[in-house]
Amino acid sequence: xxxxxxxxxxxxxxxxxxxxxxxxxxxxxxxxxxxxxxxxxxxxxxxxxxxxxxxxxxxxxxxxxxxxxxxxxxxxxxxxxxxxxxxxxxxxxxxxxxxxxxxxxxxxxx
Amino acid sequence: xxxxxxxxxxxxxxxxxxxxxxxxxxxxxxxxxxxxxxxxxxxxxxxxxxxxxxxxxxxxxxxxxxxxxxxxxxxxxxxxxxxxxxxxxxxxxxxxxxxxxxxxxxxxxxxxxxxxxxxxxxx
Numbered sequence: 549x550x551x552x553x554x555x556x557x558x559x560x561x562x563x564x565x566x567x568x569x570x571x572x573x574x575x576x577x578x579x580x581x582x583x584x585x586x587x588x589x590x591x592x593x594x595x596x597x598x599x600x601x602x603x604x605x606x607x608x609x610x611x612x613x614x615x616x617x618x619x620x621x622x623x624x625x626x627x628x629x630x631x632x633x634x635x636x637x638x639x640x641x642x643x644x645x646x647x648x649x650x651x652x653x654x655x656x657x658x
Numbered sequence: 659x660x661x662x663x664x665x666x667x668x669x670x671x672x673x674x675x676x677x678x679x680x681x682x683x684x685x686x687x688x689x690x691x692x693x694x695x696x697x698x699x700x701x702x703x704x705x706x707x708x709x710x711x712x713x714x715x716x717x718x719x720x721x722x723x724x725x726x727x728x729x730x731x732x733x734x735x736x737x738x739x740x741x742x743x744x745x746x747x748x749x750x751x752x753x754x755x756x757x758x759x760x761x762x763x764x765x766x767x768x769x770x771x772x773x774x775x776x777x778x779x780x781x
Contacts (some may be wrong), residue, residue: 562660582766593771594682645717647705647765
């Protein structure tokens with residue numbers, strides 16, 4: 549199973565919005581509504597930010613939102629804050645009890 | 659608060675073995691499937707394996723199938739990963755992760771992560 553495709557980097561100024569894409573195929577992103585997004589700060593464990601495409605766990609700010617269209621999922625961060633600077637990874641269930649991650653996107657808050 | 663604490667990482671020679679442990683607390687361990695996810699130095703995340711809450715069903719990534727074995731002891735609230743025939747490309751931080759939805763085996767929606775334990779495979 550190939551990794552999902554994410555842009556290596558993204559950036560935005562404080563207060564702006566940025567969207568990170570995650571492109572797969574009909575066998576993963578397009579075939580299941582089990583896309584998740586994780587935030588990882590340097591040296592830390594990843595943190596679940598979005599699950600099942602667009603659901604936010606308790607405690608995650610509503611500035612973070614997820615969506616999906618066809619084989620591409622997206623994470624949008626609105627009202628960028630300095631603490632949002634981190635690596636972001638998408639993942640998708642691919643059936644047969646298996647999972648694939650994206651390559652990760654480094655978000656820089658300018 | 660849910661806590662996952664991994665241990666057992668270290669330096670091992672190619673072809674060697676290592677067993678990782680993950681001590682879980684503050685949730686009904688047997689009700690949740692658990693997974694291992696790894697991250698090679700400077701690289702992205704890679705899903706490794708998942709085990710059902712009862713321990714009766716296990717699944718693996720192709721990259722570790724036949725070499726790694728996931729197991730759990732629900733009486734001790736502990737998750738394990740037995741790693742055999744280790745290769746240089748297995749070098750990574752290994753994270754123990756909890757699946758968000760109870761009684762679901764599907765490896766997705768990892769809501770709690772341990773701090774990770776580093777496994778280095780080198781001669």
